Amino acid sequence: MAVCTGCSLLCEDIELALMTGAISKVKNLCRKGHGHFQSFSSDRTSPKINSQEVSLDQAIKKAAKILVEAKHPLLYGWSNSTLEAQRIGIDLAKKLGATIDDTSSFCQGLLMELVLAGRLPTCTLDDVRNFADTSVFWGADPSNSHPRHLSRFAYYPRGSKRQKSYEEERTCIVVDVRKSATAKLCSNYFKVPPGGDADFIASVIAVIEGKIPKFGDKKRMIELGTVLRKTEYGVIFPGVGLVYSLQGKIELLETLVSKLNEVTVIKVVPMVGHYNMRGFNQLLLDDTGFINGVSFKDGQAKHGPENSVIAAAKSCDAALVIGSDPLSSLPFGTAKSLANAPLIAIDPRRSLTTDAARVVIPSAMYGLEAGGSAIRMDGVRVEFEPILEADLLSDEQILARIMEEI
Amino acid sequence: MVGAMEIYKLLPTDACKECGYTSCMALAVALLNREKRLDDCPALLNPKYADRFKKLKELLAPLENASETGLIIHPEKCFGCGNCVVACPVNVAAEPTRCGIGLGPQGEKVILAVEDGVVKCMNVNECRRFGPNKILCNACTATCPSKAIEFV
Numbered sequence: 010m011a012v013c014t015g016c017s018l019l020c021e022d023i024e025l026a027l028m029t030g031a032i033s034k035v036k037n038l039c040r041k042g043h044g045h046f047q048s049f050s051s052d053r054t055s056p057k058i059n060s061q062e063v064s065l066d067q068a069i070k071k072a073a074k075i076l077v078e079a080k081h082p083l084l085y086g087w088s089n090s091t092l093e094a095q096r097i098g099i100d101l102a103k104k105l106g107a108t109i110d111d112t113s114s115f116c117q118g119l120l121m122e123l124v125l126a127g128r129l130p131t132c133t134l135d136d137v138r139n140f141a142d143t144s145v146f147w148g149a150d151p152s153n154s155h156p157r158h159l160s161r162f163a164y165y166p167r168g169s170k171r172q173k174s175y176e177e178e179r180t181c182i183v184v185d186v187r188k189s190a191t192a193k194l195c196s197n198y199f200k201v202p203p204g205g206d207a208d209f210i211a212s213v214i215a216v217i218e219g220k221i222p223k224f225g226d227k228k229r230m231i232e233l234g235t236v237l238r239k240t241e242y243g244v245i246f247p248g249v250g251l252v253y254s255l256q257g258k259i260e261l262l263e264t265l266v267s268k269l270n271e272v273t274v275i276k277v278v279p280m281v282g283h284y285n286m287r288g289f290n291q292l293l294l295d296d297t298g299f300i301n302g303v304s305f306k307d308g309q310a311k312h313g314p315e316n317s318v319i320a321a322a323k324s325c326d327a328a329l330v331i332g333s334d335p336l337s338s339l340p341f342g343t344a345k346s347l348a349n350a351p352l353i354a355i356d357p358r359r360s361l362t363t364d365a366a367r368v369v370i371p372s373a374m375y376g377l378e379a380g381g382s383a384i385r386m387d388g389v390r391v392e393f394e395p396i397l398e399a400d401l402l403s404d405e406q407i408l409a410r411i412m413e414e415i
Numbered sequence: 416m417v418g419a420m421e422i423y424k425l426l427p428t429d430a431c432k433e434c435g436y437t438s439c440m441a442l443a444v445a446l447l448n449r450e451k452r453l454d455d456c457p458a459l460l461n462p463k464y465a466d467r468f469k470k471l472k473e474l475l476a477p478l479e480n481a482s483e484t485g486l487i488i489h490p491e492k493c494f495g496c497g498n499c500v501v502a503c504p505v506n507v508a509a510e511p512t513r514c515g516i517g518l519g520p521q522g523e524k525v526i527l528a529v530e531d532g533v534v535k536c537m538n539v540n541e542c543r544r545f546g547p548n549k550i551l552c553n554a555c556t557a558t559c560p561s562k563a564i565e566f567v
Contacts, residue, residue, distance in 0.1 A: 022518045036530050039495035043532025086439025138517060152560040156496040157517075165501040165558060166517030175502070175558075190560035194498070 012393035014376035015045035073414030088283030089332030091381025094404035140170035148250020288384035298397030379403035485567035499555035
């Protein structure tokens with residue numbers, strides 16, 4: 010049995026057959042996970058300095074030198090590393106007085122902050138499978154982003170209190186800007202215009218309070234209100250679509266959840282993308298009181314928008330990117346600033362970031378060539394062992410070596 | 416997926432009964448169920464129906480990959496989500512502690528399983544749609560988000 014690190018569901022029931030170091034047959038792995046597992050044999054990185062092949066030791070020494078000489082170093086990525094590597098990463102940031110941030114600062118960070126702070130009630134995915142009768146996917150399309158979400162937890166499996174499952178006892182609601190693959194499976198699909206989620210939330214609150222909704226089809230909104238009122242145990246799965254749409258009004262979701270909890274039980278589980286984003290947020294929160302975007306300059310942990318990757322990329326004079334490809338995913342201006350700073354990339358596979366990096370350090374792929382532990386999207390800790398033998402260092406070992414050099 | 420009416424429209428529709436059926440519509444249904452082949456319609460072999468024969472052959476080509484129960488899998492469309500694996504009542508009965516609670520199957524008794532990222536069909540004779548006393552169960556096709564599996 011192996012654990013798939015393709016997304017934050019961390020599926021633990023993967024069976025595979027190995028043939029001379031290659032994966033020949035994999036069972037129970039979704040297409041996304043299969044692509045992730047197969048990618049280990051293509052586009053692997055090698056240690057490089059200024060695009061010239063070097064030894065691993067030279068690359069690690071150069072990386073340490075760049076970080077030590079920098080006045081405002083930025084350590085970014087982390088969502089695709091294990092808890093052990095993230096722990097060393099936070100210690101490294103403290104030692105360097107660096108800014109540390111992960112992908113959540115422009116993704117699910119706002120929502121995760123509310124969940125981890127206890128302002129939004131949450132539950133585990135096993136609770137969802139055993140007790141939930143209503144699942145609401147809001148601004149998320151799990152059929153594409155987390156292919157096994159519906160089959161493992163939210164809709165199709167039989168749970169201890171939901172033996173009749175999707176046939177009689179479960180309802181799935183999708184709120185999205187388009188009729189996604191998930192929406193096609195669910196009878197309750199509500200279309201919202203881009204940016205219309207705040208109005209939609211106001212309408213749902215109105216319906217729950219017994220008022221006439223101002224937004225959307227009144228009849229359908231009242232139907233939605235009736236479904237939510239009759240729910241015994243509901244779970245909202247907010248995706249990036251909702252977080253981006255609400256912008257600075259994320260407290261509206263908090264209001265909705267508290268209103269719903271007056272009449273029923275509603276939990277929130279953010280649809281985290283990367284397999285250990287929640288792990289980094291939890292570690293940093295336990296250490297500093299903030300979930301992301303922390304600067305350790307002057308020895309104190311300071312949090313603020315100026316320490317998020319978007320702002321810090323423009324002011325940093327060296328950056329270490331681990332397990333992420335910000336040059337592909339961040340806005341052009343930010344990516345350009347990052348590319349111009351002396352960039353160190355620790356990644357198992359080639360990306361735009363490793364192509365532009367001054368120093369490239371190859372690492373082992375977690376779940377395949379290296380083991381460790383990670384936190385699933387619902388806060389459950391999952392441990393995994395390597396299934397392939399490789400002579401590559403893991404993120405954790407590379408960071409420990411950089412720490413030693415510093 | 417192709418329908419009986421689509422096939423019927425391309426048949427000679429002269430009710431010659433040489434195929435053994437009383438009408439061309441009955442033959443269309445038999446062709447759809449793969450009980451008869453295009454060669455069983457002698458009129459269709461007439462050169463004046465060459466175009467129709469060619470179109471029918473193209474139309475019926477996907478059915479050749481269907482299982483005995485009429486299940487067709489389009490691997491290129493499959494997400495490997497496993498909805499069908501968990502929803503299939505035969506799978507749940509075979510492995511209630513695995514498929515029943517959303518996990519992938521371990522044994523060999525199941526009908527559907529995800530292998531190499533796409534769904535695979537096996538043990539077709541266990542399917543509720545198998546044999547003359549079939550039940551028109553559609554748990555697997557109704558739960559597919561990408562229409563990667565369908566019945567004839």
